[in-house]
Amino acid sequence: xxxxxxxxxxxxxxxxxxxxxxxxxxxxxxxxxxxxxxxxxxxxxxxxxxxxxxxxxxxxxxxxxxxxxxxxxxxxxxxxxxxxxxxxxxxxxxxxxxxxxxxxxxxxxxxxxxxxxxxxxxxxxxxxxxxxxxxxxxxxxxxxxxxxxxxxxxxxxxxxxxxxxxxxxxxxxxxxxxxxxxxxxxxxxxxxxxxxxxxxxxxxxxxxxxxxxxxxxxxxxxxxxxxxxxxxxxxxxxxxxxxxxxxxxxxxxxxxxxxxxxxxxxxxxxxxxxxxxxxxxxxxxxxxxxxxxxxxxxxxxxxxxxxxxxxxxxxxxxxxxxxxxxxxxxxxxxxxxxxxxxxxxxxxxxxxxxxxxxxxxxxxxxxxxxxxxxxxxxxxxxxxxxxxxxxxxxxxxxxxxxxxxxxxxxxxxxxxxxxxxxxxxxxxxxxxxxxxxxxxxxxxxxxxxxxxxxxxxxxxxxxxxxxxxxxxxxxxxxxxxxxxxxxxxxxxxxxxxxxxxxxxxxxxxxxxxxxxxxxxxxxxxxxxxxxxxxxxxxxxxxxxxxxxxxxxxxxxxxxxxxxxxxxxxxxxxxxxxxxxxxxxxxxxxxxxxxxxxxxxxxxxxxxxxxxxxxxxxxxxxxxxxxxxxxxxxxxxxxxxxxxxxxxxxxxxxxxxx
Numbered sequence: 001x002x003x004x005x006x007x008x009x010x011x012x013x014x015x016x017x018x019x020x021x022x023x024x025x026x027x028x029x030x031x032x033x034x035x036x037x038x039x040x041x042x043x044x045x046x047x048x049x050x051x052x053x054x055x056x057x058x059x060x061x062x063x064x065x066x067x068x069x070x071x072x073x074x075x076x077x078x079x080x081x082x083x084x085x086x087x088x089x090x091x092x093x094x095x096x097x098x099x100x101x102x103x104x105x106x107x108x109x110x111x112x113x114x115x116x117x118x119x120x121x122x123x124x125x126x127x128x129x130x131x132x133x134x135x136x137x138x139x140x141x142x143x144x145x146x147x148x149x150x151x152x153x154x155x156x157x158x159x160x161x162x163x164x165x166x167x168x169x170x171x172x173x174x175x176x177x178x179x180x181x182x183x184x185x186x187x188x189x190x191x192x193x194x195x196x197x198x199x200x201x202x203x204x205x206x207x208x209x210x211x212x213x214x215x216x217x218x219x220x221x222x223x224x225x226x227x228x229x230x231x232x233x234x235x236x237x238x239x240x241x242x243x244x245x246x247x248x249x250x251x252x253x254x255x256x257x258x259x260x261x262x263x264x265x266x267x268x269x270x271x272x273x274x275x276x277x278x279x280x281x282x283x284x285x286x287x288x289x290x291x292x293x294x295x296x297x298x299x300x301x302x303x304x305x306x307x308x309x310x311x312x313x314x315x316x317x318x319x320x321x322x323x324x325x326x327x328x329x330x331x332x333x334x335x336x337x338x339x340x341x342x343x344x345x346x347x348x349x350x351x352x353x354x355x356x357x358x359x360x361x362x363x364x365x366x367x368x369x370x371x372x373x374x375x376x377x378x379x380x381x382x383x384x385x386x387x388x389x390x391x392x393x394x395x396x397x398x399x400x401x402x403x404x405x406x407x408x409x410x411x412x413x414x415x416x417x418x419x420x421x422x423x424x425x426x427x428x429x430x431x432x433x434x435x436x437x438x439x440x441x442x443x444x445x446x447x448x449x450x451x452x453x454x455x456x457x458x459x460x461x462x463x464x465x466x467x468x469x470x471x472x473x474x475x476x477x478x479x480x481x482x483x484x485x486x487x488x489x490x491x492x493x494x495x496x497x498x499x500x501x502x503x504x505x506x507x508x509x510x511x512x513x514x515x516x517x518x519x520x521x522x523x524x525x526x527x528x529x530x531x532x533x534x535x536x537x538x539x540x541x542x543x544x545x546x547x548x549x550x551x552x553x554x555x556x557x558x559x560x561x562x563x564x565x566x567x568x569x570x571x572x573x574x575x576x577x578x579x580x581x582x583x584x585x586x587x588x589x590x591x592x593x594x595x596x597x598x599x600x601x602x603x604x605x606x607x608x609x610x611x612x613x614x615x616x617x618x619x620x621x622x623x624x625x626x627x628x629x630x631x632x633x634x635x636x637x638x639x640x641x642x643x644x645x646x647x648x649x650x651x652x653x654x655x656x657x
Contacts, residue, residue, distance in 0.1 A: 001143075002612055003048070003583050007088040008651075009107075010079035012043040015648030020638055024612045028635040033616045034656045035640030040649040041616035042154060044640075045587045049152055051087040051106050054117070054136070056145045060154070068115040071108045077647060084109025084116075093142065094581075100124060104135075127243060143582055147174050150575045151610070154587035158567045172541035174574050175506060175513065221460040228453045235446040242439040249432045256428055257420040264419050271412040278405040285398045292383070293391050299384065306380040309372045316368070322361060329353040507538035517573030524565045524600050543570070561597040568601070572609060583612035590621040602626050607633045619656050627655070 003022045008014040022031050035041045042060045049057040055067040062070045075085045086107035092099050103122040108115055121131040121138075131138050143151075260267070295302065332353065336346050518534040525531065531553060533546030545566075547553035555563060575584070589606070590598045602622070606613055607630075615622065622630060637655040642648070 001091055001093040001580075001582055003089065003091045003614070004101075005088070005090040006044070006047065007086075007090075008044075008047055009088075010076040010083070010085040011047055011087055012074050012076065013038075013040040013642065013647075013649040014043065014651070015076045015078050015646070016650075018649070018651040020651050021636065022612070022614065023635075025635045028633055029609075029611055029613050030606060030630060030634045031612070031614045032622065032630070032634050032637040032655065033614065033640060034619065034622070034637065035616065035649070036642060037618060039640045039642035041618070041640060042587050043649075044616060045152060045154060045585055047087045048089065048585060049148060051089045051104055052139050052143070053145045053148065054106065054119070056136075058145075058149060068117075071115050071117065072110060075108075075110070081110035102131075127247070129239060129243060143580060147574075147578060150174055150571050150578065151582045152585045153571060154616075158564055158571070171536060171543065171570065171574075175510065175536075175541065217463050221456055221463060225453065225456045225460065228449055228456060232446065232449050232453060235442060235449055239439065239442040239446055242435065242442050246432070246435045246439050249428065249435050253425075253428050253432050256425060257418055258425055258428060258432070260415060260419045261422075261425045261429075264416070267412060267416050267419070271409065271416065274405055274409045274412060278402055278409060281398050281402045281405065285395060285402070288391055288395050288398075291391065292387050293395060295383070296388055296392060299388065302380055302384055305370070306377050306384070308370055309374075309377040309380070312368050312370060312372065313374050313377070315366050322357060325353075325357055329357070503538050510536045510538060513573060513577045516576045517570050520572040520576070521566055521569035523604055524569055524597075525562065530562075565597055565600070568605065572605065575610070581611060583614065584610040585614040585616070587616040588621070589615050589617060590626075598626060599629070602629050606630060623656060 002024070006020045006022060008018045010016065020031075020033075024031060033041060033044065046057070046059045046061075050059060059070065065073070071085075072081070075081055079085065084107060086105060088103065088105045090101070090103045092101055094100070101124050103120075105120045105122075106117070107120075108117040110116075119132055119135055121128050121135055123131060139145075329350075333346060333350055336349060514534050514536055518531070521531060521534065529548050531545050532548055532550070535544050535546075536542070537544075545553040545555070545558075547557075555566075558566065575582070586606075586609075590601060598621075606615065617623075636653070639652050639654045639656065641650045641652050643650070
């Protein structure tokens with residue numbers, strides 16, 4: 001199996017539609033996700049398991065919460081509950097020697113009757129009703145939910161296995177599922193049925209009569225169940241054919257422009273709105289043209305006028321200053337003469353003052369052309385620096401908007417021109433409507449049959465329970481020993497033998513699992529030779545380590561990091577023993593490991609864990625030198641960007657800076 005695409009819509013922390021491409025390149029199996037704690041890493045792991053297994057998925061934060069309540073709470077807080085959420089998973093797997101493409105979509109919403117869940121499966125691009133209706137059986141035949149934790153797990157699960165509290169239970173469940181020992185359980189169930197029948201043969205007349213009536217009722221339920229099952233199969237096939245017919249007519253309908261015909265009113269409304277927006281833009285542009293905008297054509301002349309006004313103001317100031325200086329110079333000379341200064345000195349001062357006035361007369365003597373008021377220059381400066389640039393920017397924006405609206409108007413008009421005539425599309429539309437009605441009716445019939453099937457199953461279970469009670473009551477009343485007792489005795493003995501068989505099967509096959517686990521552990525462990533053996537009890541599933549001295553090595557003799565590596569090795573070994581080519585997804589992959597053990601995981605485990613490895617890392621795990629070491633094995637990286645204000649996480653390409 002290869003996971004190609006994961007699409008999350010309003011699931012948990014992921015608001016809107018978020019998409020991640022997961023297809024690995026040859027020789028680069030790792031897809032790396034980076035996210036802060038609480039940013040949606042575990043939610044992504046939950047999403048994959050929820051898509052596959054629904055109510056049976058091992059979800060991190062569900063606890064004892066009812067499944068429907070969990071689905072309701074997992075809808076993104078900013079989303080409409082009636083729109084709901086969905087998880088779409090596109091993947092490939094081999095079937096009958098050929099690669100098949102699948103699209104699995106699990107969606108749910110809150111409706112009038114509460115949470116409504118829908119599963120849709122497409123195979124090779126086409127809806128597959130059989131896979132959709134029996135998805136639980138399909139996925140369990142390929143990857144049972146009981147062993148999914150061997151491939152999809154997080155740091156907390158590794159810690160739980162490493163601490164040893166539930167290690168035996170986890171190993172027992174995984175080994176039991178891997179070996180397919182459910183067949184033994186079915187045999188034990190069949191033996192119990194045989195024992196029940198044998199007990200029934202020694203009943204008294206009254207009990208036998210009661211049992212006969214109950215058996216007749218059970219046979220009737222069985223026949224009805226067979227009939228309902230046949231009817232269900234026929235309805236599934238018929239509904240599948242009708243669904244294909246609907247798809248075929250829909251293709252013809254689209255090819256003839258049927259969708260455009262159905263959108264005609266919407267297109268006309270859209271076209272009217274676009275033309276109205278364009279008209280408003282044109283009106284605004286005309287208002288600018290009627291205002292200051294034309295002055296942009298004489299912007300250079302306005303600048304020259306502004307300079308001339310400022311120059312003439314300087315001329316006037318110079319003229320005023322010349323008059324004031326002449327009066328002042330006369331006063332200075334008079335004061336000097338009154339002080340009895342020598343005539344020669346007074347003439348020298350008079351000459352210097354006269355020279356200064358002549359120099360200043362050059363500016364004061366220039367002509368006044370505009371004779372404009374002094375405040376005209378600031379007004380022109382404001383016009384050139386503020387008013388005209390703002391008008392120009394607004395005009396350019398309006399021109400761009402009007403051009404875009406022209407394009408949209410042209411496209412809308414072209415779409416309307418392509419709308420087929422009503423008489424041309426009416427026949428196909430009627431066929432499509434009839435096909436959809438027929439398909440919906442067949443699905444409704446199928447639903448009724450399935451409700452009937454469930455009801456019959458409950459009734460038959462009740463009948464079997466009554467049969468057991470009658471058989472046990474009559475058996476207790478018997479006092480003679482006959483062949484039936486011998487059969488019962490041997491049946492019980494056979495069930496004991498099956499239990500022994502189960503243990504022997506586990507013991508025989510755990511040898512390979514032990515070898516793969518030990519090989520994985522020694523590959524990851526920094527201390528070569530610390531552990532030389534690993535065994536699993538076929539009865540209790542307790543794991544025992546052997547040290548270099550040949551004696552049992554207690555788990556508490558290992559460091560916390562070594563126990564985590566051991567737990568990882570157990571999961572890795574079991575996954576390899578399964579023989580299933582399943583991707584590996586690891587949340588918080590490095591946990592509380594020290595630097596040496598982290599390096600071993602980076603170098604030896606992640607590139608070899610599977611043909612496709614999804615790692616969900618925090619900003620304190622796969623960074624720096626660890627990221628550099630892993631980079632050659634990475635196909636692509638994503639950053640789970642969580643917006644605290646908006647309360648939503650987005651999937652973006654890239655990684656921690």
